[in-house]
Amino acid sequence: MSRILFLVVLLNVFLPSAFGFTCTMQGVTVGGLYPSGTTFYADITFNPDVYKSPDGTEQILIDLGKDMKCHNDLKGYVDYVWMEPTLEGVPPALQQSDTSIWVNGSKITSRTLAATLNFDGSWPPIPVQIKATLSKKPGSSSFIPAGGELMTLNVYQNNNLGNYDRFKWRFFTSKDIGVTSSACTVNNDSAMTIDMGAVPPSLVGSTYHTTGTRREFTLPLSCPDTTVSERVRIIVYGSTSTDVSDALQTGVPGLGIQIVDTEKNKLIPPGGYTTVDMVNGKGYIRLLAAAVKKSGSVIKAGDFSANMIVALTQD
Known part of the structure; x- marks a missing residue:
């Protein structure tokens, strides 16, 4: 069994007027946010090896908690990172399975707090997983070429000063992959x-x-x-x-x-x-x-x- 290994990573140099924190993937600080209206985007390119349960019916497609940590950069701020329960751009094959977002080991159905970032020098992980529950019988498949988008995660952030922003974390594959709705x-x-x-x-x-x-x-x-x-x-x-x-x-x-x-x-x-x-x-x-x-x-x-x-x- 294996898990996703992120190669080119996420995010931030956030705007200090609303939020002030930095995130790393595998210890590397990264940027890449740009505004589009009121939503900010972060592109994450990764090597999509997936972890499977013993019978193969549960796959962890993305595991931020393994590789992503965030740090509050601005004194006086407390930032709250929330996950929305919706995914965008899910490949057709995975649309036939139960592809869902999990925070702290629980499947979410509404906006859920994933992390609280205090100005205390700590780097807490972002305990978020995207899982798919697959059929035990043959299903369908989708091909995503290297550089193609796998899916988009919607994120909401607010802080102790009453500011808030929305983000779209877009996941791209660094190599050709095939995904299926089946555990075969x-x-x-x-x-x-x-x-x-x-x-x-x-x-x-x-x-x-x-x-x-x-x-x-x-x-x-x-x-x-x-x-x-x-x-x-x-x-x-x-x-x-x-x-x-x-x-x-x-x-x-x-x-x-x-x-x-x-x-x-x-x-x-x-x-x-x-x-x-x-x-x-x-x-x-x-x-x-x-x-x-x-x-x-x-x-x-x-x-x-x-x-x-x-x-x-x-x-």
Whole structure:
């Protein structure tokens, strides 16, 4: 199990007329607020690895209490940070689940005090989590590319002098991710590395049929509900090559990775899918990764890699 690790962080150098505090993520003080009418915005870019409960049906998508602390900068001020119960911009897949805001371990349904900031030198954490309760059966999925917005948290702040302000904390992902409304897993939710080995340029063809550089691998599929016996979709997400048709981007000009359903001999382009049958909550998918080049191109020597996300959804 893992939790979200924030890479580029939150917020403040707040306006002293209304509030005066600084926040850090992983010990780094950050800024980035700008006004828009009466609302202030803070953009948070993070690496969305999520913590899951043992059965996978509860996910902590964002955990501010682990990495975010705030400090009151102005003598005479006491700032109160409140969470609103509403989220904006939630991906369609998570709209089908119970995605909610938790403060101090409790789900909130109304504006709730998350932190009191006194001018006493302390750096209290912001004990806020965003959780999703997922189905035990196949559901839907959403793809969010690197730099895409995951969701927005609405925050209200007031202080002992009667001032108040509103904030929108906008969360962005630092890498491509897929989110689902289901607790079903591919490869036990574990990463897999496919080592293509040394690739002689002379063996790289322009399609997976002709290339001499191929690797087959099998991914186990599982759902918590052992009554699931149905056809499901296996979706491949990733950055599309700008040079090679229907291939994943590798970072090497003229070179891409194509993914194939080996049993159906079906090419699965980024964003595409194949289908497979599950029985009693279990199944597997056999795939092939093939290094392919743009027709007529000459591949330069050097390392290459491609990243993909494989999601299991209902058909």
